[in-house]
Amino acid sequence: MTQHANTPSTDLPTAWNPADHEAELYQRWVDAGYFAADPDTDRPTFTIVLPPPNVTGAMHMGHALDHSLMDALTRRRRMQGYEALWLPGMDHAGIATQNVVERELSEQGVSRHDLGRERFVERVWEWKEEYGGKILGQMRRLGDGVDWSRERFTMDSQLSRAVQTIFKRLYDDGLIYQAERIINWCPRCHTALSDIEVEHAEVDGELISIRYGDGDDAIVVATTRAETMLGDTAVAVHPDDSRYAHLIGTEVQLPFTGRKIPIIADEHVDPEFGSGAVKVTPAHDPNDFEIGKRHDLPMPTIMDETGVITAHTPFQGLERFEARPAVVAALREQGRIVAEKRPYVHAVGHCSRCDTVVEPRLSLQWWVRVAPLAKAAGDAVRDGRTTIHPPELAKRYFEWVDDMHDWCISRQLWWGHRIPVWYGPNGEKVCVGPGEEPPSGEGWTQDADVLDTWFSSGLWPFSTLGWPDDTADLRAFYPTSVLVTGYDILFFWVARMMMFGLYAMDGKQPFNDVFLHGLIRDATGKKMSKSRGNVIDPLDWLDRFGADATRFTLARGANPGSDMAIAEEWAAGSRNFCTKLFNASRFALMNGATTAAEPPARESLTDADRWIMDLTDQLVSDVDELFEGFQFAKLCDVLYHFTWDEFCDWYLELAKVQLAEGGERADSTRAVLGHVLDIVLRLLHPVLPFVTEKLWTSLTGSGGAPANEGVAGGGESLVVAAWPSATGQQRDADAAARIADVQKLVTEIRRFRSDQGLKPGQKVAARLSGAGFDGLGGHESSVRTLAKLTESADEFSGSVSFEVGLATGTAHVELDLSGAIDVAAERKRLDKDLAAARRELEQTEKKLANPSFTEKAPADVVEKIRVRKQAAESDIDRVSARLATLPTA
Numbered sequence: 001m002t003q004h005a006n007t008p009s010t011d012l013p014t015a016w017n018p019a020d021h022e023a024e025l026y027q028r029w030v031d032a033g034y035f036a037a038d039p040d041t042d043r044p045t046f047t048i049v050l051p052p053p054n055v056t057g058a059m060h061m062g063h064a065l066d067h068s069l070m071d072a073l074t075r076r077r078r079m080q081g082y083e084a085l086w087l088p089g090m091d092h093a094g095i096a097t098q099n100v101v102e103r104e105l106s107e108q109g110v111s112r113h114d115l116g117r118e119r120f121v122e123r124v125w126e127w128k129e130e131y132g133g134k135i136l137g138q139m140r141r142l143g144d145g146v147d148w149s150r151e152r153f154t155m156d157s158q159l160s161r162a163v164q165t166i167f168k169r170l171y172d173d174g175l176i177y178q179a180e181r182i183i184n185w186c187p188r189c190h191t192a193l194s195d196i197e198v199e200h201a202e203v204d205g206e207l208i209s210i211r212y213g214d215g216d217d218a219i220v221v222a223t224t225r226a227e228t229m230l231g232d233t234a235v236a237v238h239p240d241d242s243r244y245a246h247l248i249g250t251e252v253q254l255p256f257t258g259r260k261i262p263i264i265a266d267e268h269v270d271p272e273f274g275s276g277a278v279k280v281t282p283a284h285d286p287n288d289f290e291i292g293k294r295h296d297l298p299m300p301t302i303m304d305e306t307g308v309i310t311a312h313t314p315f316q317g318l319e320r321f322e323a324r325p326a327v328v329a330a331l332r333e334q335g336r337i338v339a340e341k342r343p344y345v346h347a348v349g350h351c352s353r354c355d356t357v358v359e360p361r362l363s364l365q366w367w368v369r370v371a372p373l374a375k376a377a378g379d380a381v382r383d384g385r386t387t388i389h390p391p392e393l394a395k396r397y398f399e400w401v402d403d404m405h406d407w408c409i410s411r412q413l414w415w416g417h418r419i420p421v422w423y424g425p426n427g428e429k430v431c432v433g434p435g436e437e438p439p440s441g442e443g444w445t446q447d448a449d450v451l452d453t454w455f456s457s458g459l460w461p462f463s464t465l466g467w468p469d470d471t472a473d474l475r476a477f478y479p480t481s482v483l484v485t486g487y488d489i490l491f492f493w494v495a496r497m498m499m500f501g502l503y504a505m506d507g508k509q510p511f512n513d514v515f516l517h518g519l520i521r522d523a524t525g526k527k528m529s530k531s532r533g534n535v536i537d538p539l540d541w542l543d544r545f546g547a548d549a550t551r552f553t554l555a556r557g558a559n560p561g562s563d564m565a566i567a568e569e570w571a572a573g574s575r576n577f578c579t580k581l582f583n584a585s586r587f588a589l590m591n592g593a594t595t596a597a598e599p600p601a602r603e604s605l606t607d608a609d610r611w612i613m614d615l616t617d618q619l620v621s622d623v624d625e626l627f628e629g630f631q632f633a634k635l636c637d638v639l640y641h642f643t644w645d646e647f648c649d650w651y652l653e654l655a656k657v658q659l660a661e662g663g664e665r666a667d668s669t670r671a672v673l674g675h676v677l678d679i680v681l682r683l684l685h686p687v688l689p690f691v692t693e694k695l696w697t698s699l700t701g702s703g704g705a706p707a708n709e710g711v712a713g714g715g716e717s718l719v720v721a722a723w724p725s726a727t728g729q730q731r732d733a734d735a736a737a738r739i740a741d742v743q744k745l746v747t748e749i750r751r752f753r754s755d756q757g758l759k760p761g762q763k764v765a766a767r768l769s770g771a772g773f774d775g776l777g778g779h780e781s782s783v784r785t786l787a788k789l790t791e792s793a794d795e796f797s798g799s800v801s802f803e804v805g806l807a808t809g810t811a812h813v814e815l816d817l818s819g820a821i822d823v824a825a826e827r828k829r830l831d832k833d834l835a836a837a838r839r840e841l842e843q844t845e846k847k848l849a850n851p852s853f854t855e856k857a858p859a860d861v862v863e864k865i866r867v868r869k870q871a872a873e874s875d876i877d878r879v880s881a882r883l884a885t886l887p888t889a
Contacts (some may be wrong), residue, residue, distance in 0.1 A: 018546025026140055055128055059539065061535075068555050069484050081723075088144070101127050104127070154417075163459065168431055171431040178365070180362055181408065184358045186359075187305065187306050189356070192412060203347075208226050221274075222339075227309065233300070234264050239266075255334060280297065303320055307319055366419060367406045367409065373500075386512060397490055397495070410451065419446075421447045424443060462501060479512055487518060498510060513630075518559070522534040548691050549577075578691045609658075613729075639680075651676070656785070682696070685719075741772070756800070773806075774808075792814075830883050834883070840872040
């Protein structure tokens with residue numbers, strides 16, 4: 001490869017090794033202030049607030065996907081001239097962080113209670129400063145173009161003031177209240193859990209059928225948690241169930257307790273399930289709690305916060321899982337076990353932090369009255385203020401917000417935003433807002449609980465911009481432009497941000513668009529989990545394949561709302577794509593590709609030049625449309641195939657022929673090469689920021705035209721270069737047709753050469769003729785160069801020939817293979833292949849002719865034999881045709 005004399009020197013290495021460049025390029029972008037956003041601007045604004053990762057967390061594939069898509073959106077808008085803000089930050093992650101610090105303390109033989117609340121919280125802050133935020137460095141490795149000057153943390157003083165402000169407003173508006181309800185309780189963490197903090201897993205349990213009462217008054221109930229029968233306060237049946245009509249209104253003895261409980265009628269009981277009778281334990285089951293409220297039943301709690309039985313029975317003091325078999329054994333001894341089913345597979349909730357089985361428990365907690373907030377959240381999507389992508393997921397959103405239950409927001413932790421409510425010595429209750437003095441004096445105490453982490457993260461789109469103050473940031477960047485997240489937290493987080501944003505910001509939605517992607521799965525479609533051993537670490541991919549390849553692999557699988565499978569070979573394929581782009585760009589640069597001048601007028605361009613420029617213009621339009629529709633997978637696919645197939649595999653090869661001509665034709669080709677490469681690098685930059693930056697700055701040089709002042713010309717960084725716009729130039733259909741014929745002819749010649757056993761680089765003499773060839777309009781040199789054909793001399797004698805149908809007619813191709821191949825050896829090889837194909841055909845025909853096989857074998861097995869038969873027939877035809885073309889001895 002030779003460098004053109006007029007080519008500016010390039011600092012490109014001979015190969016692309018991401019690790020040699022990524023950190024330096026990223027730091028250069030940060031130091032230059034490219035990611036900083038200014039609210040005092042006349043430009044349109046674009047805002048994304050990063051869904052805050054846990055301060056305890058490291059980057060997983062879900063993060064990498066989210067961040068790759070958000071960065072692509074932000075980088076494109078920045079290049080389009082928007083004042084683009086991507087705001088980073090972290091969540092304090094109440095339970096997760098407290099557990100981490102408590103484990104550290106336990107290794108020292110100390111508990112948080114030994115330290116006391118104030119010192120323990122100080123200790124957590126110390127841990128956060130020393131160890132927290134590991135993911136922030138990993139975000140830099142991925143290339144996240146966030147405004148680091150605006151990094152936020154949900155426990156920062158300003159965000160804490162926002163939390164206290166909205167709590168006070170909601171409380172004063174009657175939308176926050178305190179009540180006893182059933183909640184998810186973790187006996188290990190000693191706190192209430194939100195639904196998203198509970199992971200359900202199938203377990204091998206037991207289903208025990210128990211008889212209450214005797215004789216005609218007996219009634220049978222079934223349970224998977226036998227120990228909870230100690231807290232039963234009723235047995236419920238359907239009012240229309242004739243089997244139990246005589247029992248409704250009577251009482252039955254509850255074993256071990258000395259209590260009698262009523263048999264009640266409730267329409268929510270399913271008479272077709274089990275015996276049609278259900279035990280009612282209002283303090284330990286959410287459905288039973290609702291029955292208990294409807295019938296005004298007592299609601300005794302039978303176990304403490306650690307899961308130890310407190311009911312005054314023989315089982316008092318036993319841990320719940322010790323009590324369960326003990327209760328069953330005692331019931332069996334009394335003859336009250338009617339049936340036992342083991343194993344009984346059913347879903348059981350576990351604490352996502354410590355894997356302890358969650359206990360439904362009646363508890364006094366703080367709640368948000370969601371009805372008016374949820375209605376507003378639904379209305380904002382229905383009236384178009386917020387659009388959900390893909391639209392089919394809006395239905396799921398409405399199902400949630402239209403039937404949302406009140407939200408338990410209190411947690412029995414020390415790390416988090418403490419509930420700003422004080423209790424007085426005479427039952428007083430005072431909610432204190434920011435700047436207000438809490439009541440003091442003897443007997444006044446603050447509520448010990450903290451708020452659910454999702455409460456503070458629900459304020460994220462506006463608290464991070466300065467709310468409750470009227471800030472320049474809030475005026476410029478709210479509502480935010482788009483939220484990118486997985487559909488799995490549509491309810492848990494998206495709905496909460498919608499509720500709080502609309503409430504706090506006077507009906508202004510927190511984001512205009514919500515893009516929901518699916519879950520990442522392994523190559524076989526299975527969910528990734530540590531237990532399966534199929535988790536892929538994005539940091540491993542960053543080390544081995546680079547940030548660009550990692551990002552491109554994830555973005556190329558991101559279809560709206562659909563789960564995506566990933567595998568290592570796909571990341572390797574993306575790395576190969578980066579290498580292909582690098583090598584093609586390096587070739588173009590070494591051969592004088594330039595953006596110093598616009599390409600010449602179209603009438604002076606070759607067919608190949610006009611064809612590639614027309615395709616490039618269409619590419620810009622396609623990519624724009626797909627970006628606007630959040631079609632990341634499709635836009636990556638379009639860019640991949642244009643770059644690899646059209647630009648690298650075809651235009652560069654055609655350009656080599658034109659460059660070899662020298663003179664004005666070569667200069668024109670260099671300008672077209674530079675123009676197309678410039679646009680391709682700009683279009684790829686949002687997804688492949690590092691390799692495109694390195695290539696583009698080499699292509700344009702430094703200190704060229706200012707950013708965002710046009711496509712052609714130099715620039716200091718692709719980060720702030722102008723996004724290309726389609727010219728709308730009418731496509732040259734004739735040039736495209738001729739290039740299509742060139743491609744078809746070259747492809748068919750290459751295929752024929754391969755069938756003939758010629759080596760890819762082996763040149764052979766050829767004669768090209770016919771109306772189709774004549775219609776190519778002067779592309780003979782390109783065809784010969786790309787197909788490795790030499791001119792036919794006067795004494796040329798073609799040994800083989802074939803025809804190719806083209807748009808303008810048939811092209812005749814004659815090749816002189818004399819001496820090019822060992823005919824005898826080739827004939828021997830083909831004879832062997834033909835014999836093998838005939839044996840395969842004979843065997844498959846014999847099987848398919850046997851009724852005992854076709855009628856008894858599984859359908860898929862029979863179909864495989866049919867496919868093998870068809871393949872054998874195809875092989876016989878192919879090899880026979882090849883033998884027929886061999887020169888005779």
